[in-house]
Amino acid sequence: MRVIAGSARHLNLKTVPGMDVRPTTDKTKETLFNVLNADVPYSKFLDLFSGSGAIGIEALSRGADKCVFVEKSRNALSCIKDNLDFTKLGDNAVILPMDVIAAIKSLESNGEVFDIVFMDPPYNKELEKSVLEVLSSSSLINNDSIIIVESSNETDLSYIGNLGMHIYKEKVYKTNKHTFICKDN
Template structure:
């Protein structure tokens, strides 16, 4: 796995091992960032279920002002830190070793707001529902924030309206999809 573009272009990142690890492939990562490239520069990025940190590091490499990485695994936090040091992007990053919903609640007590929230939760666990609920109750997103969920193709998002969100775009791949979510228009 490598950084696709920007200041850390072509640098190979460390990855996590394990049967439940599914790093986003370089091809899917490149497609994702081609879709959001106009929103990256100068943004505040939140990478939830960050794993190796590859998505947030890509955002930093492409000019995001800052990135907060959230993962409850000690192994993931260590991997993210090593990748940030290697790419020389650590000075614009914060690593939160925490449960995703708890991290969002903790961030809510600050004045921080994120322009882009990316999450790649474990598939078929409903973890994305809990995080979206936490986001809807938090103050860390604003009217123009973009939330991107990487999910299994069969994952349903029919509950979004109940949380005040709507799907603005969906990109399907062979085995998964990216769902682009924002606050409902009438709530903006």
């Protein structure tokens, strides 16, 4: 796994040992950032269920002003720190070692709005639904914010309309997909 583009281009990243984390493949990550290309520079990026931190690090490498990494696994947190040190992108990073819902509530008190929210929760446990329900009324996003959910192809997101949001793009791969969501205007 490596950084695809930007200031840390071609640097190899550590992955979290074991089967608890599924790293996003380089090809899938490249496709994701091709879609987000114009939105990443100068953005505030929120990486939920960060794992190794590869997605947030890619955003920082491509010019995001800030990335907040949210992860509760100790092994993953260590991996994120090592990867940020290795890529020298840590100055623009904040790591929150906690549950995603707790992190969202904590971040709301700062008054920040994120341009891009990426989440890659464990597949087929409906964790993305809980997070989207909280985000739908959160001050962390506005009508210009982009939310991306990485999930298994079987994941049903048909409830999005009930949350005052809509899906505006979906990229389907062999075993997973990226769903691009924004608030209704």
